[in-house]
Amino acid sequence: MRFQREVPHTVLVALVAVTLNGVTTGAQSASDSAGARIVENARPVLDGPRAWKVDAAPFVVIGGSTTETDTLGELNLVMGATRLSDGRWAVGVQGSSTVRFYDATGTMTGSAGRKGQGPGEFQQLMGTRTIRGDTLFVTDNGEVELFTSDGKFAGQGASEARNLRFIFPTVIFSDGSYLGVKYDDRVPPAGRARRRNPVVRVSRDGAAVDTIGALESAEEIFDGRLPFGRAVAFSQRSLLAGDDGRFFVASPSQPEIVQFDLTGKAIRRIRFPERKAAVGAEAIRALREWYLSAPGENGQPMPPAMRARREQSLERTVYADAFPPFGQLLVDRSRNLWVQRFDYHSAFLTPGPVRTQTMSVASTWDVVDPEGRWLCTVQLPARFTPLEIGGDYIAGLARDEDDVEQVRVYRLRKS
Numbered sequence: 001m002r003f004q005r006e007v008p009h010t011v012l013v014a015l016v017a018v019t020l021n022g023v024t025t026g027a028q029s030a031s032d033s034a035g036a037r038i039v040e041n042a043r044p045v046l047d048g049p050r051a052w053k054v055d056a057a058p059f060v061v062i063g064g065s066t067t068e069t070d071t072l073g074e075l076n077l078v079m080g081a082t083r084l085s086d087g088r089w090a091v092g093v094q095g096s097s098t099v100r101f102y103d104a105t106g107t108m109t110g111s112a113g114r115k116g117q118g119p120g121e122f123q124q125l126m127g128t129r130t131i132r133g134d135t136l137f138v139t140d141n142g143e144v145e146l147f148t149s150d151g152k153f154a155g156q157g158a159s160e161a162r163n164l165r166f167i168f169p170t171v172i173f174s175d176g177s178y179l180g181v182k183y184d185d186r187v188p189p190a191g192r193a194r195r196r197n198p199v200v201r202v203s204r205d206g207a208a209v210d211t212i213g214a215l216e217s218a219e220e221i222f223d224g225r226l227p228f229g230r231a232v233a234f235s236q237r238s239l240l241a242g243d244d245g246r247f248f249v250a251s252p253s254q255p256e257i258v259q260f261d262l263t264g265k266a267i268r269r270i271r272f273p274e275r276k277a278a279v280g281a282e283a284i285r286a287l288r289e290w291y292l293s294a295p296g297e298n299g300q301p302m303p304p305a306m307r308a309r310r311e312q313s314l315e316r317t318v319y320a321d322a323f324p325p326f327g328q329l330l331v332d333r334s335r336n337l338w339v340q341r342f343d344y345h346s347a348f349l350t351p352g353p354v355r356t357q358t359m360s361v362a363s364t365w366d367v368v369d370p371e372g373r374w375l376c377t378v379q380l381p382a383r384f385t386p387l388e389i390g391g392d393y394i395a396g397l398a399r400d401e402d403d404v405e406q407v408r409v410y411r412l413r414k415s
Helices: 009-013 280-295 304-315
Strands: 020-024 028-033 036-041 060-062 078-083 089-093 096-102 108-112 127-130 134-139 143-149 154-157 169-172 178-182 191-202 211-223 239-243 246-250 256-260 264-272 324-331 337-341 365-368 373-380 384-387 392-400 405-413
Touching: 028 127, 060 089, 078 134, 078 384, 078 392, 078 405, 089 127, 089 405, 134 169, 169 239, 239 324, 246 324, 280 304, 365 384, 384 405
Parallel strands: 036 264, 078 127
Antiparallel strands: 020 028, 028 036, 060 405, 078 089, 089 096, 096 108, 127 134, 134 143, 143 154, 169 178, 178 191, 191 211, 239 246, 246 256, 256 264, 324 337, 337 365, 365 373, 384 392, 392 405
């Protein structure tokens, strides 16, 4: 399938004010405008005792002190966890440069890959998920590696070795092609602005790249001379998620998510109640405490000179006018869209190599069905980030108070 070469920026990020042919259903109202269905969500369909629930304790725990006592049981830098069709689990572990396999109870049964640059080897494992036929799609630093469900190397996908620039996969399709976001390295005019970064579809082998639109970056302050700027604290970029046949773009500033088909045509606009909140003293104080309490470059306490530089940097920090509406997007295996509400704790990132981040507080997720209706709101535990959501489970990365990593799988109870 060929895609239109570019979708105007306004199609991806603008709101449509005019609505026609309105239909109201109580919690939601729907109307059509400019070829797209608009779903206005006033409240969830399922609330109180009817809302979906997550069990307090996980029913599968992988890694940490609950498994083997030797180093093979430890997880360091988990980058993806996915359930195979026979109930086994595949977990990408950057620290060991392997994809590890576990049975349905969480017992390790084998692994695939190792450190290196050859076929089936990883320089820096960045993501793990399944595509058609339980094939494992593993993102490395600069290429895609494919494995069978029993851990055999099955081939290489898109690779930096065959392209001038590797585009990191964001939305992965069952045929191995994917959507990614290219970085626009042109020098923006001086001032406070958002960069426009192209959204592209990359073929399985990386040979074909089609631009189908653009996303907004987080706000930055540019000097007019360099392609990168100084970050605006608590600003958010547009969010991208999807599955076969569609993808979603969440606005970084408005409570709207736009659903597109794979030609880049907007087919549905999903709107939530306005929850805009100004960036206040509590968040600014917490950001300052986090930034000044981080360890130095060698992991030891921050030396006085570094602390002084950081204090000067904080004095120059510019803050967003308001918190963004959304934190993350995730499409589950039942084609529901999970939308995390933004929490300022997500800005407090763990330093070091690229990793799956977790928040110190519980997270709130709004679930949207395939028709754009807000079904319910689900609370997920603190220090836990979902990586895959199935029909009756939520699997993700958890960290304990000592930052020891585990993959935990919670039962999802639906009304």
